[in-house]
Amino acid sequence: MAIPPNTEYKGRFAPSPSGLLHFGSLVCAVASYLDAKANHGKWLIRIEDIDTQRCRPELHSVIIDSLASHGLLSDEVILTQSLELDRYENALEQLSKRNLIYACDCSRKQIKSRSPHYDGYCSARNLSFTQGRALRLNNKNTYEHFVDRILGPCYIENSMNIEDIILKRTDHCFAYNLVVVLDDIYQGISHVVRGADLLETTTLQMYLHRIFDAPLLQYAHIPVASTKPGFKLSKQNHAKEIDPKKALNNLVSALIYLGFSHEQLKAFEKIETLLCFAIDQWRINLVAKEREFIISGANDVYSDFISESLAN
Structure with a gap:
């Protein structure tokens, strides 16, 4: 679905510091970033640490630095829920x-x-x-x-x-469900690109937006990366964290997951030029209309998934 002209776009990626970023996290970050930038919008990072019992404050900066290593920088001051x-x-x-x-x-x-x-x-x-x-x-x-x-x-x-x-x-x-809606309203978020594991929360969050007299958002849900049916990559399931030192390879893996071909991406040697190309070529309909993708967790860039599932 195309974005209507003259619509101000503001998107976000909201990781929880209960663990380090894994491949599924990166896919969501990249998809939300590309969709914002391709529509001439802003992309924000939000730290969702409202559950202080599960979250680890020392991971805030680690997550932000990891995103930066992949060329993903917030266009506004990063909001931290525990301070709100x-x-x-x-x-x-x-x-x-x-x-x-x-x-x-x-x-x-x-x-x-x-x-x-x-x-x-x-x-x-x-x-x-x-x-x-x-x-x-x-x-x-x-x-x-x-x-x-x-x-x-x-x-x-x-x-x-x-x-x-x-x-x-x-x-x-x-x-x-309360704080995510309040933060989206507070930050002026207009579009949400996130994993399909959150699909069922959407209509409830729409209702909360209406309660607070706020405009409804546009949502896009990407397939959840899973190692077997119903077993998504997550911190709770001990998914392996991405290695920032392999940021270029990680980005290529994420882009292939999102519908790009390996042939399109194999020549890039710099993160900046890869992201510029991806922004220029991004179309939301590149993403498969699936709730879940089964991938191999053989290594931190999931090369088995690329070679066996999408590169063909």
Whole structure:
């Protein structure tokens, strides 16, 4: 799907410092970067460290440096979520004044005993917002579908669409779906290019945008890199980190994953010229309309995947 003329484009890549960048992370970074630059837009880096229990502060600079080694530099000051807590709290106060959130003291065991997903049990109990209670969204979402720039029309049918999801956990940690929307609004993001593992969150995030009277974004979901069906490359699955010293090879691998041919890329010897070429040639319809690609994790640039799956 082409970007309408005169539309100001601002995209972002938002890594979590719970581990180092892996090949799947790089693919998302490159895709979002190319789409922004090819549409004469800005590309931002955001550090998603809202879950302080899982994130490692010492990796912030390592991730940013790794992206820089691959020629991927933020066009604005990098936002770090752990420094934005007051803004998130203010947003919750706005929702509270509008009676759009409520406190919940249900345990997972209690919820599971009643229903496969949360059933709104606490919505009419008028519990106070005290320590040890989660804050849930009074969910009136009517968004069920959207048009993805890669996958086309997408219909989302899952419990998250209608469930009163948690916006702030019992440990006082703000939930991902809240802060990602607040940050996209705050930074003026217009387009999101990300992995298809987040596809099901899209209509809920659209609803949150509407709650905050913000314009809806355009979304594009790229295939998730997996080593076997349903087993995506991730920090939790101990995916091997990319080596910044092999940045040129890493970029070639990522570009082939995104639909470029090895023949197009084999002559490039510098990152700068490779990225300039990729920006000039980028089209969102290069990306396969798939939810997942199975690749080999034989090494950190996944050469087996290139030679066996895409180079042909």
